[in-house]
Amino acid sequence: MKKWMQFFYSAGLSISGIFAQQQAQLIEKVEPQPGKVVIPYEKYKLPNGLTILLHEDHSDPVVNVMVTYKVGSSREDLGRSGFAHFFEHMMFQGSKHVADEEHFKIVQSAGGTMNGFTTRDRTVYFETVPSNYLELMLWLEADRMGFLLDSLYARKFENQRDAVKNEKSQNFENQPYAIGFSEEIYKILYPYGHPYSWPTIGYVDELNAATLEDVRNFFLRWYGPNNAILTIAGDFDKKQALQWIEKYFGSLKPCPEVKKLKAKPPVLPEDKYGSYSDRVYFPLNLRVYPTVPEYHKDAAALDLLAEMMGGGKNSIFYQKFVKTEKAAQVGVSHQNQELIGEFQIYIVAYPPEDFNYEKLFKDLDQQVKQTIDEFEKTGITDEALARAKSKFEANQYNVLESVFNKAFTIAEWERILGKPYTISDEIERYNKVTKDDIIRVLNKYIKGSGAAVLNTYPILNNKDSVKSVNPNAGAKFPPNPEYANLKYEPNPDNFDRSIRPLPGPPKTVKVPDTYKFKLNNGIECIGTPFNETPLVNIEIEIEGGDIAHGDVKKLGLASLTADLMNESTKNYTAEQIEAELDKLGSTIQFSAGKQATSISITTLKKNLDATLKILEEKLFNPAFKEDEFKRIKKETKEGIKQQDRQPQEMADKAYRYVLFGENIFGLSPSVKTIENITLNDVKNYYEKYYSPNVTKIVIVGDITEQEAKQKLEFLNKWPNKNVTITPPAIQEPKEGQTFLVNKPGAPSSVIMMGYPSLRFDAYGDYYKNRIANFIFGGNFNSHLNLNLREDKGYTYGIRSYFAGDKYKGEFTISSSVKRPATIASVAEILKEFKNYVEKGITDKELEFTKNSLLNSEALKYESPSQKASLLSMMIKYNLDKDFTTKQNDILKKITKDEVNAQIKKYFIPNKLNTIIVGDKTVIEMQLDRLSKDTQYSPYINNLKPKKLSID
Template sequence: MKKILFVLFAFISTTAFSQTKLIEKVPQVEGKIVIPYEKYELDNGLTLIIHEDHSDPVVHVDVTYHVGSAREELNKSGFAHFFEHMMFQGSENVADEEHFKLVTESGGRLNGTTNRDRTNYFETVPSNQLDRMLWLEADRMGFLLPAVTQEKFEVQRATVKNEKGQNYNNRPYGLFREVNAASLYPYGHPYSWLTIGKLEDLDRVDVTDLKKFFLRWYGPNNATLTVGGDVDPEEVIKKVEKYFGSIPSGPEVDPMALKPVTIDEDRYVSYVDSNIRFPLLLFTYPTVPRFHEDEAALDCLSEILGAGKSSYFYKKFVLTQKAIQASTFHPTSELAGEFTMFTLPFPGQKLADFENEVREILKDFEENGVTDADIEKFKANYESNTINGLASVSGKVSQLASYETFRNDPNYIQKDLDRYLAVTKEDVIRVFNKYIKGKPAVIQSVLPNDQVEPAAPDNYEPKTEGENPFPTTDYSGLSYNRPDDGKYDRSKKPVPGQSPLVKVPTIWNEKWSNGMKIIGTESNEIPTVAIQLTLNGGHQLDANDPTKSGLASLTASMMNEGTTSLSSEEFQEELRKIGSSVSFYAGQNSTVLSINTLVKNLDRTLELAEDALMNPRFDSADFARNQKQTIEGIKSNETDPSSIASFVYDKLIYGDNHIFSVPSSGLAETVENITLDDVKSFYKKYYSPKVGELVVVGDVSKEDILPKLSFLKSWTGPDVKMPSLTFEADTDKTKIYLVDKKDAAQSQIRIGYLTDMTYDPTGETYKAYLMNYNLGGAFNSRINLKLREEKGWTYGARSYFETGENPGPFTASAGVKADATDSSVYEFMTVITDYRENGVTPAEVDFMKKSIGQQDALNYETPRQKAGFLRRIVHYDLDEDYVKEQMKILNKITKKELDQIAKDRLKTDQMVIVVVGDEASNIEGLRKLGYEIVKLNAKGEPVEGESMESGK
């Protein structure tokens, strides 16, 4: 695309924008994928990119620093990720915990992420809040260090440790990436440790080390500020100059340049993970960095080998029922890439055999080569994913920021797509020969216990000490240079402008004589269409025969296995040729057919969807495979602490004999009872338009889409009678139910009871949601602030009411560090009890009203959000303007009313408290809390003779 270029050093309007120079403007171009933008640079080196888009009254602000874990060094890992946490802990003019509070009460969403090569912070807010977001981001860029204290450092160090425990140590297969990175990359290479870092490194550093890291890498000259959405570029420039212009530049940052990684022989490594059922076999080859000329062809090779039902890995391992999962992927970063192939074999097989079969796959590929269809499917899917990534202003801003950071070219999206659309069969064969064929790899085995043998004895142990062979950074001579704002008083928070007018989607409705309800809205920001057909029933229909629980879910799985004219593989390949998806899944109360496509492929996609719905294949071999995968998946969950906690909690909440005490997927013994005839019968009896609700969102009008859906209008089906379910909470008093998970790095906690509320968006449900917001519904709620920010015991804690057409529970939950298990239960119950007894504060009422009252601007932006909104209207038969009634309730509700709801709804004397953790180290502390303790196994069954009363 031809860019409109401007002289780099020509100043714009020396009076208004004296610090800012225009780099380029890129407009929309017909027939091309372009994100229009204006690019500027401030005197201090800050790059500013502005994307103007008035389709929704929202703005997205992203600050990307070109620093990630790759800028860390031996014995000092985890700094970049640590700073992601510290940047939310206040700055000179923003109080502790105030960053989340200010964004949330503005009706916005926020977060930060860190990877190997960059750290970004972002907010999506109503467009009248732009001033405040820029002020917040500038304050932590220029005024963070005066607010960094040893106390904050210690709390966030504990929080990061809990994140490591929850997402790595306590999660199934959670450590494989850490072992893999250390085995693939040389000692001292910045990719040889994970972004989260090593705990021993976090223990040895202090707050001074952290401050030096910030001073070196977080200057405006190493950052890109991208602002997109409902904005005026001239106004954005003025505001950015005001808030960021006085922040001094940091030290110069040179690009990293490291030699490509090579290994000279296969490296066999293994470890034991007690949280898994299936062993893991992983091959990892070193490849190329992101944007390398061979990246696209390697991605294509990865897809041919391991993506979809026609892939080599699926046919060799999954189709033959040797493995529950097998695939390949090719992630790339700024300095290197990794081509990874993996299998999750069913228990009882030898990993050595799987290693041989993986090698056979590579030989088969070499002999068979690449087909035109392989290339066609790869390109179609890449184009579809690229377009769908532009559904939101945040998606567009993220693309601009990423391309600027790593290519110095925000306008790279079409070029990126072009390089993928240019891949040839010859390219794929060339990169296979260059990077994979006959090349050594890291071959990693993850074992469920020490009785299972790895693919081969370990022959490699990553180096852990010695001189650093890689360049280091000089952190001497760095000092904090406080920005000079002159007469500008940065301590005064910007006052938001008038709230924008929120555009609720324009809705059209239909109801057909066969009983189906239809609702839709036209959305033409991207050329896509999303259709969702909901068939009410789902798992609750399993109540008709609880001995076959999981039948609804298994039937939905079988609906994905082709048609009477197309095999499972053929059906998926037809979809992959056009980059579309047609999929069925079942939940607690419904079965859903989800259809997503580019507009140009709508007709063909609907032909395939009709075939799948009307003519399911129901092949016996497909059934046997799906049934086995389901059973093994259920058994696998019995080793995962989080899954165990949720399962046991539901069983206690609903009661042993209730259908919702069983997961939607069923139990191993109930799924074993299901036959293919049961699946056919379920389809015949319960797949009916009379319980159907259809939602259409996309770049298509009502007049255009309805004729294309005639197959649904002419569909006939039986009446469906829902089983009668009873919901009665029978907890006589609060008890602790303890499930022993030996040596668990964390404990999983669930606390709650079964309410009598069903979903009512303008009644009790909504008011209970408002009451809970300050207790556990927001990041800076009492529960999360206590357990995460004050105590440092968890990565996150929350509470919520879960309601639908059936009553659901009030639940508080968290994963906490093992040695704080009893203390966490105590704090949970103390906070909930205090909230119940003493109520909400006036400041909390004000915060809740501001936050929820301004969220509406963000609720209808993407096709997915619009579909969710329409789904609620059609399913619960709501007025189209029910959100206006919610606003009236929100504005009128008082502290007194909220306090009464807390007293009524927080039944602290009738709570189920589930703890899954190491019994030996936790039992004494739990006894001291004064509750009766009932010991259960992972299936929620009592451990004989183990109930006990506890003394205080």
């Protein structure tokens, strides 16, 4: 994250001399030279095969440690789906020298963040921590790479199996279109047994059949240093890091050799059709063409083809489907993967008035093919190709914004290419694509091939539910000989691994330097220089949103106005404006909610003047055309109908209503309120409430204070309207009640519990409440998550939080739980809440809280978005630059008695409102049964759910 620079690479370097048995050998180096933009790094290899990538960056006192294992779901066998992802979960459950649940605790106590993810081709684990904790993170990663099996036992295995099943229920079966995009389409696209034909998360029946021995064998086969890439990016000393790597990883034994996976690509001589039904409002047509592996010579052309066909308002698919009001949304993309690519086109269509979905899908099929034909004749132009290239180039610079981005990027280049590669190389890969290339790949991979086509029908019977269907259910498959005779042998060491490394002395965390100025019309501006990328980010916030007009019968007016601001101006069409922005690689986006309208601008610094000229046109000369208003109004209404079918949206809508009542904060935009809005309402809102006196600007990027003042001078012509904001009164918390929102057939239940609480304040009880909540529900090792996820296996995750702004505040507990455990989950939450109020926080918990929150400050100011968030808070609440120092002083000094006093005062059991969205019949049966169970009756006997239905 040093000032973005230009580099070249030099390969084939090595360290001379004789290596000790565990010593890392330098393989290649990437070094600076004018004319190239890269991430400089060095590549090493240990004798056991571990690949090491080191990128030093001393601009922030943080470091990212990432381990990429070259195994994903494609390495699984028929009848054994979901193992790679399941094993990802197991890797967080402790190892020989790390106790159960301690992995998260170690990282969080360091103030760090961590996670992992699994795809078809790889599994990635990462931590970002203050740089003085690097050795501890290396010790931690080495322990699970070499010693996981020493602590693998049945209870944690069963617990994580439950967690994965809950994840599938919550994130797939209970989410719109998810089963179609993750499972059904691949049953059509790939031949039987192809390694991409099953979902990464797996089928539940196959997860249920998995044994502890299966998991052991999966680890022994794939989890060795020779199948891994260790990447470190950030503020560290390379020589010291190598010594630690050699110490902790050098003695780990490799797994059996991993050869490059091969599979026959799918061949579709003609379109192949399938269908399924989902709990959605919009029918969806999805077609996928098989293409080429990632970094194939045609991959860049296919990426650009997708952008030209479906990217933005000028694309032919937008023009033919969204602009003509045949569809609410379209998308065209090219997914790059190790074995084969996928070119996707989807149409989210409006439901037919006669419910004749067969005719709708038949018509869509023809219209998509006609659109592709027309694109071939009219869409492949020099201008369209140049716009697509500009967008791709601008996006490349986002890689430089954080150590995580850079670590992930160089690890991916190593995994896929195995050779030095640069951002300049990536930009050049796209810039080399010609019109002839676009024509060729269109004809070869799209027009010259059949597609897998999936039509998603809305479920019309409310009682039906979405199910993941395993096509191999009940089938028996012979064991894979790769897993035969695998034996775990402990890794030898010449030191005591049980001795946990201590962190080095902490480095000073520097809050970003800021500058402030006011424009002549009173607009307050705050900024900070950020020269690690050639980008400038500007956030303009106009306070008000829907509370400015205050009419609950026209909720959504602020958002509808912002949407129209993204359309035509008096002098240019929406398409002309977007074409100019695309040429510049810039974006300008208006959005709005209940409290504010936001304008987000991102541009390369060299194109800042031209981009702000377009902003001036958009801000001061909106056209507010009748046809655009009608189309966006229709999109908004139909979108609300879709949201009203989604459990989380239903829960959030009900929760706001119960907490805040019949006002702007408690109600949500509905089909009726949007229908009430006229074009004159939009024009009047713009004229009345878009005003400098309620506007603030945040600037982060490669720009000085003087430059920022000069560039924003055009805003001085914006006339003041002297807007005053009068928010609705917030009711005091009443006695808590329970409400049930019926969602027949829902595979999981959404639970939201809470009550109105304090508004934002930087140093008082609101801030102290956030300290008090951390151990209850504010981190992975919280009371709530350890109980409901790790112990009971009821949920994929649960959290609680205090949230507040200028006008209101709330305390909230939120989770999605498996359907059979809905009422038991509510009972466990109430039990934990009651116990926390009665017993309070312990000394050890307070120490953990302080360590986590104090150490985490090192991570808070690294990226442009983090800097913008800090500056936005400062300008919104009139805070000094040292406000975080004052908060840290409060945190350091707060005592256990003071925290427990906060808990007693602001954790109020009898004020808890409970909203449950789920299958009413099932939930009421549970309530009746468990109310007779002495384990649960003390917590649920007062639950008398009321039916809640909000239009």
